[in-house]
Amino acid sequence: MTVYRLPEVTVLLDPHDDVAVTGTLLARHNPATGVIIVHPTPGRTAELTLALDLLRALGHPTGRLVDERIGALEPIWAAVTAWCDGAAVAHLVVLRAHLLSARQHERLFALWRTLGMDLVLVWHTEGSPTRLALDDVPHRITHRLADVADHLTGAAPTAPAMTGFDRRPLPPLPSVETSLFRAVARERLPRDEFDRVAELYDHGRAAACRWLADCDTPELDHPAPTTGDRPVPPSHLSVMLTALVTESPTERHTLALLRGAQHGFTLHGYRLALPPQFPHMVGPGLTTGPFTAETASRIRDRIAHPVRAGALATALLTGAGYGTLVSIPITALSDRADVLLLGSRRRAGPEAHAIAPAARPLLAAARTFQALRGAQPRHALFRGGLGGKGSFVRQSAAACGLTLPARHRWDAQWLSTVVVHPGDGP
Secondary structure, three states, rough: OOOOOOOOOEEEEOOOOHHHHHHHOOOOHHHHOOEEEEEEOOOOHHHHHHHHHHHHHHOOOOOOOOOOOOOOOOHHHHHHHHHHHHHOOOEEEOOHHHHHEEEEEHHHHHHHHHOOEEEEEOOOOOOOOOOOOOOOOOOOEEEOOHHHHHHHOOOOOOOOOOOOOOOOOOOOOOOOOOHHHHHHHHOOOOHHHHHHHHHHHHHHHHHHHHHHHHOOOOOOOOOEEEEEEEEEEHHHHHHHHHHHHOOOOHHHHHHHHHHHHHHHHHHEEEEEEEOHHHHOOOOOOOOOOOOHHHHHHHHHHOOOOOOHHHHHHHHHHHEEEEHHHOOOHHEEOOOOEEEEEEOOOOOOOOOOEEEOOOHHHHHHHHHHHHHOOOOOOEEEEEEEOHHHHHHHHHHHHHHOOOOOOOOEOHHHHHHHHHHEEEEEOO
């Protein structure tokens, strides 16, 4: 949420209220690529009404705000700002700006100052926009629709690409040594089923090889990434493995991916040891479901509170229980919201969980909301979003029609038992 240089505010003059101007701009609306076009509710000049219009434009519901405890003016505007920040909104175009009140204009300027987005105010009436308080605002005034529309096309961040796993159920997989897995699978499975297993296996092997090529220090002793405002020592291995399985649809898909990863480690002189009872354990990829773009979309469609949405996403991703979720500080989320640190009682340092690309805007929005509400970095990331013993998480899951995974302490999950040895180690 750091803004180094504010862009100019653009005022687009449309003195004849040309329907082509409105239609062209509305066609550019695409929240997934950071472009938001808002058509404010006619005849309403309250700040609250504009906030609701923005929430709807961002794809969030407005019917349960009181139930989610963000029904008051300031929490709603904090939610709007947080969702814009989490979704990396780069362009905000507000139609009918000439009908908005001075208080509504100031709210838009405050949003622009906080996030540094491109703000376009469309003035559908004759005369200059003298009611806009532009004296202290860097701005430009234009009559040319192309000056705005052309700037919106392809300028926003690209939505994250998702993996294309075949999500159909897999047959039972061989329970054999890692070195024999692929050969035995080829021998036992029909060709089409083996091809599906081999695709997953090869994906896991390639992921491990890419990771080891970038992380080739002998003892896997690497500088810790920056999380929040200070360096932390997460398990890089845990990040790689959770990133690998975060979209895995079943435990058999997960096993095929990890067998491939084990082969990749072997090729680089290491042995990735999974526990013998691995298929019967709990944790990401085994007792959690895949977190996909569809999952994130459902959460956005049903939940307006950024912290509740982030808490639900984390519960779905990790399978962590209330005791773990309630103790996660804001600093546990990396700057890019791609890694989350979770406490562990079995290891000296916390475990690190990769955050699926589709979930990152949800967790980033939760962090921004907390900051806007005055939280300090040491405070809980999901404060106000969990409820007693996780009741809000269960309510959110029910509202979204999503099933929460079985919840366990993070240090009881399979990731806490994975070990990497040198190739000639035990």
